[in-house]
Amino acid sequence: MALEVRARAEAPIPLDVRFTVEPGELVALVGPSGAGKSTILRAISGLYQPHEGRVTVNGTPWLDTAAGVAQPTHRRRVGVVFQSYALFPQMTALANVMAAGADKSRAADLLALVHLKGLEARLPRALSGGQQQRVAVARALAREPEVLLLDEPFSAVDHATREGLYAEIQRLRAHLDMPVVLVTHDMEEARRLADRIVVIDHGKVVREGPAADVLFDPAAMRGMGLRGAGATLTAQIAEHEADGLTRLDGATGPLFLPRVTGPVGEVVRVRILAHDVILSRETPAQLSALNVIPGVIEDILPGDGPGAMVTLAVGQERLLARITQRSVRAMGLAPGQRCHAVVKTMAVAPHHVGRDDPGDG
Amino acid sequence: MDWQALWLSLSLAFWTVLVLLPVAVFLGRFLAYHRFRGKGAVEALVILPLVLPPTVLGFYLLVAFGAASPVGRAWEALFGGPLVFSFEGLVAASVLFNLPFAIQPAQRGFEAVPVEVREAAACCGMSPMQALRRVELPLAWPGVLTGMVLTFAHTLGEFGIVLMVGGSIPGETRTIAISIYDRVQAFDMAGAAQMSGVLLAISLGTVALTFWLSARAGRRLS
Amino acid sequence: MPLPRRHFLTSAAAFAALPARAATAPVIAAAASLRFVMADLETAFPDALRVSFGSSGTLSQQLRNGAPFELFLSADEAYVQGLAHDGHLPDDGVIYARGRLSLIVPKSGDMEADATLDALEARLTAGHLRRFAIANPEHAPYGIRAREALIHRGLWQGLQPFLVLGENVAQAAQFAVSGNADGGLVAASLASAGPLAARARSALIAEDWHSPLNQRMALTPRAGTVARTFFDFLQSNEARAIFARHGFAAPEPA
Numbered sequence: 001m002a003l004e005v006r007a008r009a010e011a012p013i014p015l016d017v018r019f020t021v022e023p024g025e026l027v028a029l030v031g032p033s034g035a036g037k038s039t040i041l042r043a044i045s046g047l048y049q050p051h052e053g054r055v056t057v058n059g060t061p062w063l064d065t066a067a068g069v070a071q072p073t074h075r076r077r078v079g080v081v082f083q084s085y086a087l088f089p090q091m092t093a094l095a096n097v098m099a100a101g102a103d104k105s106r107a108a109d110l111l112a113l114v115h116l117k118g119l120e121a122r123l124p125r126a127l128s129g130g131q132q133q134r135v136a137v138a139r140a141l142a143r144e145p146e147v148l149l150l151d152e153p154f155s156a157v158d159h160a161t162r163e164g165l166y167a168e169i170q171r172l173r174a175h176l177d178m179p180v181v182l183v184t185h186d187m188e189e190a191r192r193l194a195d196r197i198v199v200i201d202h203g204k205v206v207r208e209g210p211a212a213d214v215l216f217d218p219a220a221m222r223g224m225g226l227r228g229a230g231a232t233l234t235a236q237i238a239e240h241e242a243d244g245l246t247r248l249d250g251a252t253g254p255l256f257l258p259r260v261t262g263p264v265g266e267v268v269r270v271r272i273l274a275h276d277v278i279l280s281r282e283t284p285a286q287l288s289a290l291n292v293i294p295g296v297i298e299d300i301l302p303g304d305g306p307g308a309m310v311t312l313a314v315g316q317e318r319l320l321a322r323i324t325q326r327s328v329r330a331m332g333l334a335p336g337q338r339c340h341a342v343v344k345t346m347a348v349a350p351h352h353v354g355r356d357d358p359g360d361g
Numbered sequence: 362m363d364w365q366a367l368w369l370s371l372s373l374a375f376w377t378v379l380v381l382l383p384v385a386v387f388l389g390r391f392l393a394y395h396r397f398r399g400k401g402a403v404e405a406l407v408i409l410p411l412v413l414p415p416t417v418l419g420f421y422l423l424v425a426f427g428a429a430s431p432v433g434r435a436w437e438a439l440f441g442g443p444l445v446f447s448f449e450g451l452v453a454a455s456v457l458f459n460l461p462f463a464i465q466p467a468q469r470g471f472e473a474v475p476v477e478v479r480e481a482a483a484c485c486g487m488s489p490m491q492a493l494r495r496v497e498l499p500l501a502w503p504g505v506l507t508g509m510v511l512t513f514a515h516t517l518g519e520f521g522i523v524l525m526v527g528g529s530i531p532g533e534t535r536t537i538a539i540s541i542y543d544r545v546q547a548f549d550m551a552g553a554a555q556m557s558g559v560l561l562a563i564s565l566g567t568v569a570l571t572f573w574l575s576a577r578a579g580r581r582l583s
Numbered sequence: 584m585p586l587p588r589r590h591f592l593t594s595a596a597a598f599a600a601l602p603a604r605a606a607t608a609p610v611i612a613a614a615a616s617l618r619f620v621m622a623d624l625e626t627a628f629p630d631a632l633r634v635s636f637g638s639s640g641t642l643s644q645q646l647r648n649g650a651p652f653e654l655f656l657s658a659d660e661a662y663v664q665g666l667a668h669d670g671h672l673p674d675d676g677v678i679y680a681r682g683r684l685s686l687i688v689p690k691s692g693d694m695e696a697d698a699t700l701d702a703l704e705a706r707l708t709a710g711h712l713r714r715f716a717i718a719n720p721e722h723a724p725y726g727i728r729a730r731e732a733l734i735h736r737g738l739w740q741g742l743q744p745f746l747v748l749g750e751n752v753a754q755a756a757q758f759a760v761s762g763n764a765d766g767g768l769v770a771a772s773l774a775s776a777g778p779l780a781a782r783a784r785s786a787l788i789a790e791d792w793h794s795p796l797n798q799r800m801a802l803t804p805r806a807g808t809v810a811r812t813f814f815d816f817l818q819s820n821e822a823r824a825i826f827a828r829h830g831f832a833a834p835e836p837a
Contacts, residue, residue: 073484074485075486082477086481088481089478099496101485143485428649437649443649446645447651529636531634531635546751548778548779
């Protein structure tokens with residue numbers, strides 16, 4: 001039941017893409033605003049028809065402009081979760097799920113699956129954003145879709161709720177045997193949920209590959225705005241200290257973070273954003289930052305502006321540091337050199353610390 | 362009190378609403394959802410009866426449906442009597458001059474249905490007709506109903522066009538508005554006042570109903 | 584064979600089940616000046632009629648456009664003759680009465696009902712005249728005669744700024760007694776009728792001040808038995824008496 005997408009258009013935005021999604025695979029389409037990600041999703045669902053294109057699901061064409069085939073949306077077995085939830089405002093949660101074709105008991109089961117048992121009779125306006133989104137997911141699944149599409153589904157939801165929803169999706173993956181396409185501009189989201197990432201910029205595919213590889217590739221990140229660029233380090237909780245900090249054991253030394261919830265011994269993944277990393281050739285002294293992580297420079301990639309992205313090997317893992325090219329020159333940084341990455345304890349937010357998600361690549 | 366004329370007016374308003382209801386739903390929906398070249402022209406045509414003086418409209422309708430016109434001749438051949446100066450002719454004219462009252466509010470009602478909700482309906486497997494019935498109408502009905510109420514009230518009061526196209530034939534085309542005019546010309550002020558009072562009460566009632574419905578529509582979508 | 588169009592519309596909805604809607608009562612088109620005399624004529628006539636009043640010009644236009652009148656009683660001859668000439672009437676019928684013009688003044692006002700129009704002239708010269716009503720001389724028979732009378736009397740030019748024109752002579756009568764006008768020149772048949780006589784005074788204008796108001800009537804191609812019977816009835820002595828009571832003169836012998 002693989003999904004194959006090929007689309008080309010001039011208007012309303014230029015588009016020229018081609019990619020495949022295997023059954024059970026979750027592919028994230030990432031890219032800057034206006035790149036065409038949502039347009040591609042709409043081409044798959046049939047809400048938009050590109051000038052030239054082919055969308056096939058397990059060989060069956062949903063769209064084939066060359067052959068004159070264009071199935072209307074309601075005939076495509078597609079489940080869509082919209083950014084704005086798009087629940088039917090006059091129907092209860094149960095009725096919304098039933099509207100996609102499920103009978104009462106199956107609809108109730110689906111709502112229970114997304115942990116909304118007991119809220120079946122609520123109208124959308126009586127549900128929180130996160131709850132509405134779960135109803136939307138249940139409704140999409142009620143369609144028994146051959147393809148599941150998620151269009152920036154979590155951008156309208158706050159961080160804490162998002163964590164819950166990510167976990168939900170991860171759990172649901174076990175029940176999803178169809179291709180899933182997720183559109184997002186949040187790197188972390190892509191990293192957490194996707195198996196593969198397709199990077200779209202100006203309507204074209206600029207990079208494609210396993211999530212970890214792509215997200216770590218500064219060249220791919222460059223076109224997308226580097227705000228979200230960063231790396232993840234694995235560490236084990238060693239001790240919860242008295243003054244509100246937690247000490248973790250990392251590959252090359254201790255890490256100090258604001259209190260991390262979890263028992264001693266638990267392994268967590270810590271996301272460190274590239275722009276929060278300062279580099280020092282010597283061990284810095286009299287510095288307020290508690291985290292000084294030794295590593296070896298692997299690569300330096302200058303950007304279009306004044307910045308440069310330095311890739312640092314830390315044990316088996318990598319860290320990214322975004323500094324100025326001036327500093328690179330002034331410090332004489334080069335691959336192979338030993339270097340220290342300085343990270344402020346307070347720069348690491350609670351939501352940057354995650355548990356080892358099952359199936360996380 | 363000319364009960365026959367009142368009955369005639371209510372009957373005319375009823376039939377006009379009946380004919381315009383599906384027109385308002387389908388045309389209002391079409392205009393709400395689609396952008397196309399010439400849309401401005403179509404919308405202008407729909408509004409035209411609002412801006413033209415009733416006598417001008419009445420004149421053109423008389424020419425379009427009269428004994429000399431193709432429509433009028435075809436009607437006469439089929440039914441043995443003229444289309445104009447008959448109740449059916451009034452219904453035809455009434456449907457046309459009420460277009461803006463029926464279609465505009467319905468169009469607004471459908472415009473208020475969020476695009477994503479309509480798209481979600483399609484993604485749920487609903488055909489356009491199913492989506493109309495299960496998702497769109499439940500949301501747009503206050504607009505449609507407002508259109509029907511306005512059409513009803515407006516038809517009750519219409520004078521110029523009805524006089525032009527209908528004449529003032531008792532029991533056939535002498536609506537209550539014309540009957541009032543007739544009473545005044547006959548110097549029966551008491552009779553005219555009585556019928557005016559009844560018409561005023563009915564019109565006020567429908568206007569109040571419209572406002573109540575609009576408020577209700579505003580509440581349910583917030 | 585014409586389809587029973589009335590059935591599908593009328594029987595479907597309770598609303599449209601109108602009692603006297605029987606297609607049997609013929610529709611008679613009558614000029615506005617006949618408003619009050621028609622009531623008496625209908626009473627004297629055994630069969631039911633449906634009367635549509637209007638200005639002669641409007642009724643004539645409606646006939647041209649297919650109005651289902653079976654008999655047309657106009658306020659003059661020209662309209663009937665025009666219709667006959669254009670083939671809308673089988674013939675130009677007969678003259679059924681001669682109309683008269685009256686000056687009418689509201690009792691609430693202080694102008695005299697002076698048939699010589701001296702009072703009117705005095706008011707005009709003194710600058711006290713507010714408004715004076717006549718039927719529209721462009722198309723209404725009584726309006727045309729009113730203009731002729733005023734021209735004959737030399738008051739036409741002077742009255743121009745004060746004239747209020749009624750679409751038909753009944754409307755002119757309305758304006759005349761409304762209290763906003765000093766009076767008017769209207770059909771004698773209206774001026775002498777109950778509701779108007781109660782609130783206004785009137786005086787007949789001399790017949791030689793204007794061209795004769797020979798009122799013609801004609802049967803239309805649709806005329807059925809009842810209409811034809813009525814047509815004959817209107818020429819009977821009984822009908823003539825009723826006309827006379829309402830201020831009409833008998834038609835001059837042909």
